[in-house]
Amino acid sequence: MGLQFGKLICIDFAIQFIGWIISAKFRTEKYFDLTGNKLYIEFMYLNIVYSGSLTFILLTYLSRNSTRQTLRQKIQSSCIFIWALRLGAFLFYRILKAGKDSRFDRMRNSPSKLFTAWMLQGLWVIITLLPTLYLNRKHVDKPLTKTDxxxxxxxxxxxxxxxxxxxxxxxxxxxxxxxxxxxxxxxxxxxxxxxxxxxxxxxxxxxxxxxxxxxxxxxxxxxxxxxxxxxxxxxxxxxxxxxxxxxxxxxxxxxxxxxxxxxxxxxxxxxxxxx
Structure with a gap:
């Protein structure tokens, strides 16, 4: 059986907490003063984007049965992988083209607002994945139905x-x-x-x-x-x-x-x- 929910939640928020520390720390480094605002915005935005996409993939992978996955579980997990990879690639391209995301303008100078954004992302990941995490815990295999x-x-x-x-x-x-x-x-x-x-x-x-x-x-x-x-x-x-x-x-x-x-x-x- 995949990792228990408690461990998955801890992994989820540990990733977000580390990401927040990196974002907040990088904001105060002299490197920021030398390279300018644009580099920091790109770094912070990509840091949040990719931690979100990769956390979706990681938690889905860890929740799988380690011995045997059913066809239903494989398809369900694949949908998550495809969605997360597409989102990460799209947002990466968008930030390279635009240079920033205006939604982050007010939070880049505030560690507390950054913390809120990271923790909200942690909630987003774990709550959004709930049906798939429950499904991946199952050892029972049933024929695919119209509902699937x-x-x-x-x-x-x-x-x-x-x-x-x-x-x-x-x-x-x-x-x-x-x-x-x-x-x-x-x-x-x-x-x-x-x-x-x-x-x-x-x-x-x-x-x-x-x-x-x-x-x-x-x-x-x-x-x-x-x-x-x-x-x-x-x-x-x-x-x-x-x-x-x-x-x-x-x-x-x-x-x-x-x-x-x-x-x-x-x-x-x-x-x-x-x-």
Whole structure:
């Protein structure tokens, strides 16, 4: 059997704590003063990004049965590996192109805010992985069912939706003619945050694919994964920040207000009251 939950949680937060120490320490070194702000931002951002992606991969790997994995467990774990590797590669490319992530502007000079970011990432990793961690503990092997295929199909749909949305926005921003414009084409025509919609679908799919193998309290704890991702992106670190930034950049542009009023904030074709 893979490592017990307690050990996985300790490994998760130990990685985040070490990452925080490195980020905070590097910020105070003379090397920072010599090389300038841009290098530190890139270092801090990549440090957080890669520790997150690698922690997803590491915990999933450690949770596996050491003797024998079922086909279901292999597919489920592979979905995590693919998602984490893609995310790490994409964010690495994005920071190299942009040179910074504005979400980190206010925290780079504050060790306490950095600490909060690292610990939030630790929570994100362990809670998001809950269904897969529970699944990987199982020794019972059952034939694949419709639930497995429905869940994995939803994961694939969400994964591709997120990849396409990220690619469309990156292509748009790389065009110098769009420097002062906002994207409203492709998937962004149907949602103001289609990449987040795709990510939520992915984690909901992985919960569905594992749900019929979970028993008792595992079902109720496992569903925290898609709920947590949805709440995190909708109310904490994702949509609210980007919506404020967009209003700051395009708030005087009537075309942006038209786009904002007609385009759903998250779920395509479903326009909830404006946030």
């Amino acid at each position: 295929y429905i869940g994995w199909s939803m994961w694939l749909f969400g994964f591709l939706f997120e990849v396409i949305a990220d690619k469309q926005k990156m292509t748009f921003k790389n065009n110098l003619n769009n420097k002062e414009n906002f994207i409203s084409t492709g998937l962004w025509k149907y949602s103001r945050h289609p990449n987040y919609f795709g990510e939520i679908c992915s984690w909901l799919g992985l919960y569905i694919s594992s749900s019929h193998m979970l028993v008792g309290y595992e079902k109720f704890i496992g569903i925290l994964s898609p709920i947590f991702v949805t709440c995190l992106l909708s109310f904490v670190s994702g949509i609210p920040i980007l919506e404020r930034q967009a209003m700051k950049l395009f708030g005087t542009n009537p075309a942006y207000h038209t786009y904002r009023n007609r385009t759903p904030i998250l779920i395509p074709f479903i326009n909830f009251p404006r946030i």
